[in-house]
Amino acid sequence: MLSRTADHLFWMSRYTERAENTARMLNVSYETSLLPQSAAVAQEGWLGLLSISELIPAYTEKHGEVTPAKVLEFMVRDGDNPSSILSCLRAARENARAVRGALTTEVWETQNQTWLELARQLQGGIFERDPGQFFEWVKYRSHLSRGVTLGTMLQDEAFHFLRLGTFLERSDNTARLLDVKFHAVNNDFFGRASERNQENDFYHWSAILRSVSAFEVYRKVYRDVITPGRVADLLILRRDMPRSLHASLREVVDNLAVVANGQSAETQRCAGRLLAELQYGRIDEILATGLHAYLTQFLDRVNDLGGGISRDFLVAAGD
Secondary structure (H helix, E strand, O other): OOHHHHHHHHHHHHHHHHHHHHHHHHHHHHHHHOOOOOHHHHHHHHHHHHHHOOOHHHHHHHHOOOOHHHHHHHHHOOOOOOOOHHHHHHHHHHHHHHOHHHOOHHHHHHHHHHHHHHHHHHOOOHHHHOHHHHHHHHHHHHHHHHHHHHHHOOOOHHHHHHHHHHHHHHHHHHHHHHHHHHHOOOOOOOOOOOOOOHHHHHHHHHHHHHHOOOHHHHHHHHOOOOOHHHHHHHHHOOOOOOOOHHHHHHHHHHHHHHHOOOOOHHHHHHHHHHHHHHHHOOHHHHHHHOHHHHHHHHHHHHHHHHHHHHHHHHHOOOO
């Protein structure tokens, strides 16, 4: 496969996944902001959301003071913000258009229709009247895109580059979410419960779980009160949790193995080593060194892994 084709497929799926993750985080922040809370706590929540995407400097330069309305505007419909939902869905559609011949008609039409429908969603005050409904729509379109890909595409190299982009992006976003949300209640987290009252804790950890569709899964797995250590365990080490770091890295390793070429051995080794640490790791060992330190290192390694994939398949290969 030509490297430019692989590149478009990889980034099409990454941007689609990024739009969904942004919608998830915005939806949780929006719903949390409706709960009774102090202005300082509310402000902290919106700042945390910008921090996840490393956008505080860009936001401050453009809008100054952090307010819910301005953050929503910046993260949803600002075309100058490369991480906004508008920018992500536009980029996903443009990448899909560039490799129209490598996609089935259903996959292309799903991407194209999402982009066309987005304009209607953002016009006429629909988004302002019910942000939650809009975020559900973004999640639904992402689910639809993955489902159509699985249901209609030949499982060849094109398919595997799509999957590779999806799960590399998912592992990055889940790690960012965990790091910022845990960091909000502790300078670092070593497995000790926070000092805040239990009601606030419940809403905080519930919000983290809901942002990755894991609240019901948590109840099914643990059948007990929500604790920070178990939240970390579920979203880092559980292979059967779809959005966990372990599950995401498993998919990255499996899809890398299928598209492997003569120069990808080192990238595969790095991915396999990271997966092995998740596969055989223990949450108490991770917490003993501090969750923030662990997740910071994980994000660095995922970033390096993305660089390796780009180097081996998307830049120098094929052409």
